Amino acid sequence: MPELPEVEYTARQLRDSVIGAEIGDIQVFWERTIGHPGAQDFAAEVVGKRISGVRRRGKFLLIDLLPATSTETTAATDFLSIHRRMTGNLLLLPPGWEIDTSLRESDAAAWHTRGPTLLARLTAALVTERGQPIKLSDTEYCRVCFTFSDGRRLIYTDPRKFGRVECWPLQREDEVFANLGPEPLSNDFTAGTLANALARRKTSIKQALLDQTIVVGLGNIYADEALFAARIHPLRRADSLTQAESAALRDSIVAALTLGIEHGGTSFSDYRGLWGEAGENYNHVRVYQQDGKPCIRCGTLIERRVIAQRSAHFCPTCQTLAVTVG
DNA sequence: ATTTAGACCTGTCAGC
């Protein structure tokens, strides 16, 4: 689900709320969510550590950890890496919320799919430090729960169980992310670097933009939005873009991602911010899931078709198709 | 060497 804007937005929320927090306990309710090390070793690595920083790399949310006994100046020794894939979310619960595991005994099938429920949801009036009520659905599909020493809980929820939570030594970060391309919101991402990467690809531009080795952070929503803004048809061969088109596409990618962050991310179903709130960017989307509606530029109806096993949404009139794939 | 289908998972919605 989350693409770069949703991960970045959550990272900023976490940075404002959990720096300095000490992880007092951890519960894993779906072991496969822990990608590294194993579910058992994970707790040993993480419990007792203190959060010293929150970062983002592509669609990965990174939480820097240092031993709780260390001083202010000690450098982090490990980091948590969280990739939410399709339906993962992070929620920060104030003290008083309890994890209810009674389902484990009473209904094995329901426990298998949903995991624990959250007891305090039943008492409604709980309010976050932001002064806003937490909005949770009936079942939150809690997979991993971090309990801080101050009583707050950071829970990782994920109905479809695709997401992964990992812990790595800091010195292995480069190795872990060795296959990732440039950050689109950094100075590394120029029209030239994008053009060079695309020139080596014979596939569709849509598929190339989803490839995290070319540029990180784009998913189905923002790839479609960027191609629309740059007036490039999703079926254009990646290596057929002109220099001018590559430059326009670079700018459109940056603009689409920046706008997404400003709107708190795009929610149409599952994505939520740290306090359960929906992102507002879906109201500003111009082609994604807009098939059948008129193009805002020319009035032609937006089309949807499958490209590289994913839905692509585009305007067949103003997104030019000079050279096709296949 | 690339492409593509399948796997991983569960929920929702449209259509019969």
Next chain:
DNA sequence: TGCTGACAGGTCTAAA
């Protein structure tokens, strides 16, 4: 009311 199939912010792996 139930069933079936299509589809959903992603990525990895195995087969063609």
